[in-house]
Amino acid sequence: MNRTITQEQSQLHAYVDDQLSEEELRQVEAAIQSNPEALQQVSDYQRLNEQLKALYDPILDEPIPPHLLKPRSTISLWRRIRSLAAAVVFVTLGLVTGLYLGVNLETEPLISGTEADHVIDEAAMAYSVYVPEVRHPVEVRGEQRDHLVTWLSKRMGRQINVPRLAEFDMRLVGGRLLSSEDGPGALLMYENISGSRIIIYACHAEERATAFHYAQKSEISVFYWIDSSVSYAVAAEMDREKLLPLAESVYSQMTF
Amino acid sequence: MENIPHLRRYARVLTRDNQQTEDLVQDCLDRAWSRMSQWQADTNLRAWLFTIMHNLHVNTLRRNSRQVEWEYLDGKDLVDTRQTDQEGAMDLRDLEKALNRLSADQREVLILVCVEGLSYAQVSEVLNVPTGTIMSRLHRAREEMRRWLHGDEIPKLRRVK
Numbered sequence: 001m002n003r004t005i006t007q008e009q010s011q012l013h014a015y016v017d018d019q020l021s022e023e024e025l026r027q028v029e030a031a032i033q034s035n036p037e038a039l040q041q042v043s044d045y046q047r048l049n050e051q052l053k054a055l056y057d058p059i060l061d062e063p064i065p066p067h068l069l070k071p072r073s074t075i076s077l078w079r080r081i082r083s084l085a086a087a088v089v090f091v092t093l094g095l096v097t098g099l100y101l102g103v104n105l106e107t108e109p110l111i112s113g114t115e116a117d118h119v120i121d122e123a124a125m126a127y128s129v130y131v132p133e134v135r136h137p138v139e140v141r142g143e144q145r146d147h148l149v150t151w152l153s154k155r156m157g158r159q160i161n162v163p164r165l166a167e168f169d170m171r172l173v174g175g176r177l178l179s180s181e182d183g184p185g186a187l188l189m190y191e192n193i194s195g196s197r198i199i200i201y202a203c204h205a206e207e208r209a210t211a212f213h214y215a216q217k218s219e220i221s222v223f224y225w226i227d228s229s230v231s232y233a234v235a236a237e238m239d240r241e242k243l244l245p246l247a248e249s250v251y252s253q254m255t256f
Numbered sequence: 257m258e259n260i261p262h263l264r265r266y267a268r269v270l271t272r273d274n275q276q277t278e279d280l281v282q283d284c285l286d287r288a289w290s291r292m293s294q295w296q297a298d299t300n301l302r303a304w305l306f307t308i309m310h311n312l313h314v315n316t317l318r319r320n321s322r323q324v325e326w327e328y329l330d331g332k333d334l335v336d337t338r339q340t341d342q343e344g345a346m347d348l349r350d351l352e353k354a355l356n357r358l359s360a361d362q363r364e365v366l367i368l369v370c371v372e373g374l375s376y377a378q379v380s381e382v383l384n385v386p387t388g389t390i391m392s393r394l395h396r397a398r399e400e401m402r403r404w405l406h407g408d409e410i411p412k413l414r415r416v417k
Contacts, residue, residue, distance in 0.1 A: 004388060004392060005391055005392050005395045009395055010391050010395075013391065013394055013395060013398070014376070017369055017370070017373075017376075019375055019376060041402070044398075044402045044405055044406075045398055045402075047405065048370065048398060048401050048402070048405060049370045049371075051347070051348075051351050052351075052366065052367070052370045052371050053370070053371055054348060055348045055351050055352060055355075056265055056268075056269070056367065056371045057371075059261065059264060059265040059268055060261040060262065060265060061261075062261070062264070064260050064261065064264070065278055067278075067282070068260060068278070068281055068282060068285065
């Protein structure tokens with residue numbers, strides 16, 4: 001069987017696969033312009049690439065079977081995943097900080113993309129699902145504040161404060177327990193006299209602290225941060241400027 | 257975590273069977289966690305995972321001594337989760353059949369290069385064969401598929417040059 005192919009053929013493949021240096025790229029481009037056969041070859045390969053993607057890309061969008069996300073036998077798998085995630089985050093932090101900021105780690109802790117995404121997404125989702133709810137927006141009503149604190153803290157495995165936002169004319173509607181990407185999540189809901197609502201969302205995160213961040217998810221403004229292995233988010237359908245003082249107050253009450 | 261869909265896709269190409277796909281992904285993840293310390297942070301994580309998966313698959317084949325020539329399967333055992341109601345679905349079925357006539361080695365190179373976009377050097381590491389061999393497999397695979405694109409039936413027995 002013919003095991004070797006010519007340099008020219010190799011370069012045509014590398015051209016299609018975008019694996020040439022700039023100089024080689026120019027050379028190959030010039031060479032194929034005057035060679036109809038090579039042009040045809042390149043265009044066929046490109047067409048084939050597109051078809052292969054069309055065939056195989058849908059697999060990426062299939063839901064991941066849940067058992068793949070869970071340990072097979074022991075809980076140590078999750079620990080490994082966590083330590084892996086921590087390692088990845090740490091390496092990323094190190095690189096980003098080292099390369100771009102050139103300052104030490106403690107001055108500007110960053111939040112990792114995926115972790116940020118999931119707290120933003122979950123907070124925005126919780127907002128869209130429960131805020132429109134009229135009759136059963138919460139599981140435990142705001143009148144039972146002490147019970148709410150105990151219950152959520154117990155289920156989350158750590159102290160969850162329930163801030164007071166009376167200075168913003170927001171009263172506590174109550175709270176509920178949700179399922180987050182990483183275990184239980186806690187939802188607290190507040191509303192003002194005209195029925196405008198905000199939520200506070202809390203879920204587990206890596207052990208570290210981050211600064212205060214802002215994101216916008218369609219109409220929903222989200223402020224989020226991590227403190228002592230909990231991700232917090234304050235979400236509302238409100239301008240950033242309007243939500244900011246509320247979020248700052250929550251931040252200070254949650255993380256005193 | 258974002259690598260899991262890619263692992264499933266690669267496993268699907270390797271095993272061409274839904275149940276075996278999930279088993280292979282699971283085995284691969286298990287092994288990856290237990291060998292996490294061996295992964296060097298400056299190398300491509302996905303390529304490393306592919307390497308583990310490739311080796312597991314080869315081992316399984318060897319263990320079962322199922323060195324069956326896959327070439328003649330037409331992929332009917334695959335549950336088609338793709339858009340069956342759309343135009344072009346037929347073409348994709350045909351494409352899959354044509355791919356199934358390639359050797360497993362060639363199919364692997366095709367997916368790693370054309371679909372996953374790995375560099376030739378990375379593919380060479382994943383499959384543990386020299387880059388020259390990768391290039392020749394890629395070339396032969398693409399040429400076979402070209403003939404198919406132009407409407408020629410791919411000869412069931414690949415030609416020996």
